[in-house]
Amino acid sequence: MLTSVLSFTPEQAATVTEYCTNHSEDVSPSLKELWDRTVSEFDDSDKMSSPLQSATFKFLAELLRPRRILEIGCxxxxxxxxxxxxxxxxxxxITSLELDSKMIAASKRTFARYGVEDRVKLIEGPAQESLQKLTGTFDLxxxxxxxxxxxxxxxxxxxKNLLARDGVIIADNIFARGMTISEDCNPHLPEKVRPYWTANGKALQKFNTFLKNDPRVDVVLLPVFDGLTLIKLKPLLN
Ligand code: SAM
Structure with a gap:
């Protein structure tokens, strides 16, 4: 059987990612600048989506033409x-939820610098509380x-019926660097971050089981990036 994932060393995976990035749409100069600034300013910049993810998300959003977007984690x-x-x-x-005061300040600087405050609203605080206050539906x-x-x-x-009838939820990092699949799935994961990702992997195993069994949704878990899950409401029967 042809598997969905090719087997790469970390060096080969980096080469493949670079190849895919170079043969996909370029991100804008603003996104390039923000990427560089984030990498130089923050030690944990691997939390940021990659340029290839950005190109993918832009491609999808241009097709889906959402009118309201919600993002959890800015x-x-x-x-x-x-x-x-x-x-x-x-x-x-666009509504984005963020808890960390340092990241709230950083994202506010981003939104002011690129002049996007007309359509981007940041809600500060724990996402669970912010979600409780949201109304209406979101398309993405x-x-x-x-x-x-x-x-x-x-x-x-x-x-709370926050997902529009034809909307989609995109959930990132479902593989938790491989730890969701099994703890020996990624021998290259540095020991320093292994406990963090192992705990995340356990939480995401539970999340994946919940999604698979929830009768309200259709789900696909894609082996791209660090694991990307797409969720939509089940079609209504005529
Ligand atoms: N979406 C961003 C991007 O692609 O550039 C990256 C988001 S980063 C992976 C996750 C963010 O979620 C961090 O900035 C973190 O502070 C924030 N976060 C963590 N726990 C949170 C919570 N309980 N409520 C809201 N935000 C939270």
Missing amino acids: YTGYSALTWYEATINTRAE IFVDANKDGYETYVKQILD
């Missing part, structure tokens, strides 16, 4: 800026905050 605003650029035509309203929801919160967040979204 960091320095790289994905929020991606959603903004991808919805120039639909002028989508990007779940990218603390991994042990994913199950709660998606349950809240579904229970």
Whole structure:
């Protein structure tokens, strides 16, 4: 059987990622600048989506033409800026949730610098509380905050009917660097971060089981990036 994942060493994986990035749409100069600034300013910049993810998200958002976007986990605003650029035509309203005061300050600087405050709203505080206050429906929801919160967040979204009938939820880092699949899945994961990702992997196993068994949704878990799950409501029967 042809598997969905080719086997690469970390060096080969980096080469493949570079090849794919170079043969995909370029990100904008603003996104390039923000990427460079984030990498130089923050030690944990691997939290940021990659340029290839940004190109992928822009491609999808241009097809889906969302009018309202919700993002859980803003960091320095790289994905929020991606959603903004991808919805120039639909002028989508973008709501991003962030807890960390350092990242709140950083994302505010990003939104002011690139002049996107007309359509991007940052809600400060724990996502679980912010979600409780949201109303209406969202056409595209990007779940990218603390991994042990994913199950709660998606349950809240579904229970509160925050996902539009034809909307999609995109949840990032579902592989937890491989630890969701098994602890010996990624021998290259540095020991320093292994306990963190192992705990995340356990939380995401629970999340994946919840999603697979929830009768309200259709799910695909794609072996791209660090594991990307797409969720939509089941079609209504005629
Ligand atoms: N979406 C961003 C991007 O692609 O550039 C990256 C987001 S980063 C992976 C996750 C962010 O979620 C961090 O900035 C973190 O502070 C934030 N976060 C963690 N726990 C949170 C919570 N309980 N509520 C809201 N935000 C949270």
